[in-house]
Amino acid sequence: MAKAKGKVIFKEDLCKGCELCTTACPVNIVVMDKDRINIKGYHPATVKEMDKCIGCGNCATICPDVVIEVERKIEK
Amino acid sequence: MSTKVFERTKGLTKKPFHYCPGCTHGIIHRLVGEVLEELGVLGKAIGVAPVGCSVFAYDYFNCDMHEAAHGRAPAVATGIKRVHPDSVVFTYQGDGDLASIGTAEIVHAAHRGEKITTIFVNNAIYGMTGGQMAPTTLIGQKATTAPLGRDEAHTGKPLKVSEMLSTIDGAKFVERVSVHNAANIRKAKKAIKKAFEVQLAGEGFGIVEVLSTCPTNWGMTPTESLKWLEENMIPYYPLGNFRTPEEVK
Numbered sequence: 080m081a082k083a084k085g086k087v088i089f090k091e092d093l094c095k096g097c098e099l100c101t102t103a104c105p106v107n108i109v110v111m112d113k114d115r116i117n118i119k120g121y122h123p124a125t126v127k128e129m130d131k132c133i134g135c136g137n138c139a140t141i142c143p144d145v146v147i148e149v150e151r152k153i154e155k
Numbered sequence: 156m157s158t159k160v161f162e163r164t165k166g167l168t169k170k171p172f173h174y175c176p177g178c179t180h181g182i183i184h185r186l187v188g189e190v191l192e193e194l195g196v197l198g199k200a201i202g203v204a205p206v207g208c209s210v211f212a213y214d215y216f217n218c219d220m221h222e223a224a225h226g227r228a229p230a231v232a233t234g235i236k237r238v239h240p241d242s243v244v245f246t247y248q249g250d251g252d253l254a255s256i257g258t259a260e261i262v263h264a265a266h267r268g269e270k271i272t273t274i275f276v277n278n279a280i281y282g283m284t285g286g287q288m289a290p291t292t293l294i295g296q297k298a299t300t301a302p303l304g305r306d307e308a309h310t311g312k313p314l315k316v317s318e319m320l321s322t323i324d325g326a327k328f329v330e331r332v333s334v335h336n337a338a339n340i341r342k343a344k345k346a347i348k349k350a351f352e353v354q355l356a357g358e359g360f361g362i363v364e365v366l367s368t369c370p371t372n373w374g375m376t377p378t379e380s381l382k383w384l385e386e387n388m389i390p391y392y393p394l395g396n397f398r399t400p401e402e403v404k
Contacts, residue, residue, distance in 0.1 A: 097176040
């Protein structure tokens with residue numbers, strides 16, 4: 080069965096740490112990076128287990144600051 | 156081979172939004188930008204910005220923009236559309252702007268059937284001025300001018316703008332949507348697209364009311380705000396289409 084694999088790219092310095100993307104992810108891999116602070120002074124959203132991403136685009140859809148870009152590839 | 160399924164729309168400029176963390180204005184700006192790009196009308200779109208939190212909307216939309224006095228965006232948009240009938244004219248207004256000081260302008264723009272599109276962002280409070288009660292504030296909801304919560308006996312019930320405008324013949328497209336989760340954001344985009352198609356078909360006035368949040372003035376986190384919207388606003392402001400012309404159904 081073809082499986083969708085996704086990749087999300089965060090433009091980290093636009094992130095305001097609102098956490099809405101973490102609520103929209105169906106596989107719960109979007110987390111706030113508590114170890115780092117971005118240029119605005121927030122803990123930015125990030126994904127640590129990118130291989131679990133299905134490329135649904137929910138995080139980017141709900142992001143109010145257009146931080147996220149999503150790529151998807153189909154693996155046979 | 157991977158394909159981009161989501162990237163920043165050309166309908167927005169590169170300027171980062173000034174809105175508070177978690178404010179849904181950013182989502183709604185993006186939806187409007189995406190729709191303008193998809194319809195291929197960025198070159199002939201003219202937006203009218205309101206007064207309120209979205210007063211700097213002219214910096215964010217990648218098309219011609221105009222600023223209007225508080226509440227008067229539909230009147231300014233009327234003028235622009237009548238002088239440039241081939242352009243695509245929209246107003247972007249909040250609830251303080253549209254439902255309070257600008258009630259006369261929106262009602263009569265709809266009544267005259269002006270061929271413009273209005274994006275009405277309803278977050279049930281005045282955001283920019285610091286959380287005062289708006290006509291759309293819910294019963295019991297606290298605001299700086301209603302510290303014990305809105306009292307029906309004193310200030311009446313919240314104004315349902317979509318229901319009101321749907322009784323006017325000139326308003327050809329009226330729909331209420333919400334942006335509290337990804338599925339509803341996609342529905343909101345469809346509604347905004349239809350509203351612009353109504354204008355492109357020359358049908359008449361179109362308005363999309365978008366239920367939105369104000370985490371800062373509601374005193375909640377952004378995620379709590381979305382939950383509050385779903386649990387409190389949607390029961391009072393039911394989502395759905397109130398009017399669509401046959402051509403765009």
